[in-house]
Amino acid sequence: MVAHDLSGHLAVVDWKQLAVAVAIPLAGGIGGSLATANEIKTWYRSINKPSWTPPNWLFGPVWTALYTMMGLASYLVWRQGGFEQQALPLAVYGLQLALNFLWTPLFFKVHRLDLASADIAGMWLAIVATIRQFRPVIGDLALLLLLPYLAWVSYASALTFWIWRHNPTRTGRAKAA
Template identity: 55%
Template sequence: MNMISFLMLLGFALAAFAAGFTGAVFRPGEWYKRLDKPAWRPPDQLFAPVWTLLYAMIALSGWLVWRAGELSDAALPLTVYTLQLILNAAWSPIFFGLHRVDLAFFEIILLWLSIAATIVLFYPISPGAAVLLLPYLAWVSFASALNFAIWRRNPFAVRF
């Protein structure tokens, strides 16, 4: 791997983990602890390691497309990739910061759609990059169901 390739991999890693940084800033806290949550919710300790692995896979996926594609071929896929990182970064401030479980649900649906679009756009350029995003899509699918269940169980818990 040459220096430019290494620096781009580092850049993709920084971008992915920067998206995850909002989750470290906007933490569950007492408000979240008081919410009625479904029994199938995983323990809080599981989220950080899962997201760490997912962000590493997201970074590697973007880098593989950058490396494999011509700029003209990769421009749209990497733009959608950037959009999904922005949507990923926005969820924690909406859910945990604003306490808007309802808005967070609609936002996570947009995130899910952007991840699915990224996978579809990545596949022709780098099938491996697309496959690396499948666990992310699965986890966000689960998180969407959890977000919805929490919203349904706590319809008056949102701040207006």
């Protein structure tokens, strides 16, 4: 398949690499969701949450869109020289992705709201760093693809911090209300 590259020239799309780039964040998100489904039905329902908590059904579609855009952005960066020329931008992307995947078990599985709060703060910083690393490589497309993710994680950060502060324990583990 032929498409235009970032400079307007025709470029070949490596569909296999694009699929892998999109599948990695999607697989992590799906894995985290499957691993914590029971906790969402039990523990998460019972803790204190703010009135501005989104409905549970919204998380799946939002994360699917965000993970797809993240994967596309990483593919576009990879396409501009692979891991040899884009090692730093892709490493920073990998860091934020690892922090993203870590948040789910910290929050939902082990109920460590203190650690989940620290993780999401680090994730937010890593997303900003990813945007800063990706923008020189793929231009404003980095903003288009990653600013929705940053906005959602900003909201999720506020939600995580609120839940942590309103479900306190001495160990950082939230107990059911």
